[in-house]
Amino acid sequence: MSISLDAKKLVLARLESMPENLKMSIGGVDGFDKQSLIQEVQNETEIGKKIISMHLMYLRSFKK
Amino acid sequence: MDYLSSKKILITRPNHEITTHYLCEWSQEIVDLALTKNFDVHDLKGTKANDAISYLEKQKYDFVILNGHGNIEGTEIYGHDNEKLIDSKEGYKSLRNTLVYALSCCASKSLGKKCCDNGTRAFIGYQDVFIFYYDKNMASRPLKDEYAKRILKPANQVSIGIMKGNNVSEAVEKSKDLFKQELLKLQSSESLIGSENVAMALMWNMAMLAVSGDEKAQI
Numbered sequence A: 001m002s003i004s005l006d007a008k009k010l011v012l013a014r015l016e017s018m019p020e021n022l023k024m025s026i027g028g029v030d031g032f033d034k035q036s037l038i039q040e041v042q043n044e045t046e047i048g049k050k051i052i053s054m055h056l057m058y059l060r061s062f063k064k
Numbered sequence B: 001m002d003y004l005s006s007k008k009i010l011i012t013r014p015n016h017e018i019t020t021h022y023l024c025e026w027s028q029e030i031v032d033l034a035l036t037k038n039f040d041v042h043d044l045k046g047t048k049a050n051d052a053i054s055y056l057e058k059q060k061y062d063f064v065i066l067n068g069h070g071n072i073e074g075t076e077i078y079g080h081d082n083e084k085l086i087d088s089k090e091g092y093k094s095l096r097n098t099l100v101y102a103l104s105c106c107a108s109k110s111l112g113k114k115c116c117d118n119g120t121r122a123f124i125g126y127q128d129v130f131i132f133y134y135d136k137n138m139a140s141r142p143l144k145d146e147y148a149k150r151i152l153k154p155a156n157q158v159s160i161g162i163m164k165g166n167n168v169s170e171a172v173e174k175s176k177d178l179f180k181q182e183l184l185k186l187q188s189s190e191s192l193i194g195s196e197n198v199a200m201a202l203m204w205n206m207a208m209l210a211v212s213g214d215e216k217a218q219i
Helices: A005-015 A034-042 A046-061 B018-026 B028-036 B046-058 B091-095 B111-117 B146-163 B168-188 B195-208
Strands: A022-026 A029-032 B008-013 B040-045 B063-067 B076-078 B084-087 B099-103 B122-126 B132-135 B209-213
Touching (some): A022 A046, B008 B028, B008 B046, B018 B028, B018 B146, B040 B046, B046 B063, B046 B091, B111 B122, B122 B168, B132 B195, B146 B168, B146 B195, B168 B209
Parallel strands (some): B008 B040, B099 B122
Antiparallel strands (some): A022 A029, A022 B132, B122 B209
């Protein structure tokens, strides 16, 4: 999956507003906090790509 | 009570780190419901989860609930300490003639169809990763975690629906309805800080929930 720079920037900006106490369990690995999610997205890891997909799916739902 | 007609349920509840701890705790309501319905429940908690195959090979179950991690390829489901439980090479054969719900990442990407091609009545699972959020301050009390609750309760609805006599299609629809209800609540309320994150996960999980096999199957 190729990631557009705009999509990545958008998701990174959205992740900045994530509360500090919140952690995510995703893909068999748990305990991603805000900073680690930002790193995954910045590095376009498999987890990072899933996070971007999740954000974009949600945002697109408002277009309908 | 007629033991001969009692439904037989097997549930795996590995519990070796945060994710499986949450799934284990939140699955208790499923075990409790099964017991109130006088089902014959084999609750494989902690390390016992790794004995699932030997249970499945010795007796026929009406409903099998698999909690635990799954690989990204969707070909394996794991138990306690991520010991491989079910795979698409051999282990899937143990799920013949039963109805399965896998709360594991990607199980419906590949394993679900493989099982049903081999005689599993129906396989309900997720086509991609299953996501939930939790409050790091509540990790020792998962049942009090409002973030996790919003996601794990709708996910549990599949099992609850099946045990209440819904067919697969009905149980999945009710689960999706609950996902949608939670989504609407989160989108219309500011009461939960970070609610949009939970809403995204709800939408994602709802989209990934899928069925292989007979949608009319019921226990």
